[in-house]
Amino acid sequence: MYFTDRGIEELESRRGEEEVTLAWLADQLRTFVDLNPDFEVPVERLATWLARRRGHSSAPGAAE
DSSP: TTTTHHHHHHHHHHHHHHHHHHEEEEEEEEHHHHHHHGEEEEHHHHHHHHHHOOOOOOOOTTOO
């Protein structure tokens, strides 16, 4: 398990049942970068990765 998995697991356990729009997520990422400019590059990489993914699957752990 990577260290970052703990944050992902917390997000899933606290808010995993919620549905959000990608516009809401983009706004949250912008706010996070405004408050934490040192994370601009990793957030940019994540946003780009999400934007370029082809298709999606609701199956847990599904590979592309």
